[in-house]
Amino acid sequence: MTDYRSRVVDEELAQRMAAMGAVLVDGPKAVGKTRTAEEVARTVFRMDVDRAARTALEVAPEQLFASPTPILFDEWQETPDLWNLVRRAVDDHDGKGLYILTGSARPRDDARVHSGAGRIARLRIRPMTLFETGHSTGEVSLRRLLDGDDPAGTSSGLTVDALLERIIIGGWPDLLDASEREASLWLRDYLRTLAEVDVPGLGPRRNPGNIERLLTALGRAAATPLNLTSLAKDVGGARGRIASETLTNYLDALDRLMLIEPIPAWRPHLRSRTRLRAAAVHHFVDPSLGTAALGIGSNDLRRDLNAAGLHFESLVMRDLRVYGQRLGATLASWRDSQTGLEVDAVLELPDGRWAGIEVKLGEAAADAAADSLLRMSDKIDHERHGKPAALIVLTGGRFSYRRPDGVCVVPITALGP
Incomplete structure (x- = not known):
């Protein structure tokens, strides 16, 4: 072949x-x-x-x-x-x-x-990364960043508009050469089969209408901590909130089909008595599932850049999981419940090293993202956890560089394993 x-x-x-x-x-x-x-x-x-x-x-x-x-x-x-x-x-x-x-x-x-x-x-195996589909040069190696190297490499030149299209199309091998419209039709059928055949096939009493409403609710919840009470209301619709046991049953089915990959909370030793949120952050295995469930396209994301940023975060998490798996790494999230300070991902390696990662669609937001990473690092007990192997801002921008404060800025279209 x-x-x-x-x-x-x-x-x-x-x-x-x-x-x-x-x-x-x-x-x-x-x-x-x-x-x-x-x-x-x-x-x-x-x-x-x-x-x-x-x-x-x-x-x-x-x-x-x-x-x-x-x-x-x-x-x-x-x-x-x-x-x-x-x-x-x-x-x-x-x-x-x-x-x-x-x-x-x-x-x-x-x-x-x-x-x-x-x-x-x-x-x-997960959907294909931007590097695998040819939309990232892969010149900035995640492995080398974690080893302390400076980011050196050019992006693929993909514009933000083109990145939004990649969110809608996703990393499915069948859609490598598909247009956004073709991908939307494919994904609509994928989700319909999921709701009508795949999830009900895993066990009794799984209502396709409820599953479709759950997928839509999860699409709205992309890159945010899951609120099970709100989900139960959304799924129940006009009939009222579904039972928590039923919701758990639905989520378990999606997990068994390997379609959702929540990022658990990181609970490191801290220098202060900061209280950290324990809720996992929701992500689909591919960002296209969330946008397809919502029935939106790249034009809709352009009109709502806040939502675009959340779905872009899901795209980045997909790629990080693929690159990190090769290193034996795991992903976690970090959120300070008292100050609201948060970091999108903490990547932990088997040897104990860790890296803080912030995701920003716009490259102009790199300063704020770097500040969040540095403040978060200051709260970690370095005697127990060590200093971060890297602090990284992943953007939808064009340039790779190490800032004077040590934070690396890398376009997702330059990142590779």
């Missing part, structure tokens, strides 16, 4: 296959899991549509496992027994990278599966 576009996750997949007997590759529908796995697989079984393979799994599973490896079992969660069979096959056969499982949902509630620890590695 010659039309494959390289992904940041390709290297991670190769590393996991070299280390483990099997790899689970998961992520939302339509992010390119199967296509990425096909690049390295010799045998492919599509368990959602291949009836013969499903029958063989029930009566003679050894025939499937006798195929040339690596063997890709696509949409494995449609046949949950496959998980334990793969785990056993790893035990019974020498070698690494023998099997790949891809799936767009976690197994149903009644599935009984072993954890797979020590046998099956896990790898998450």
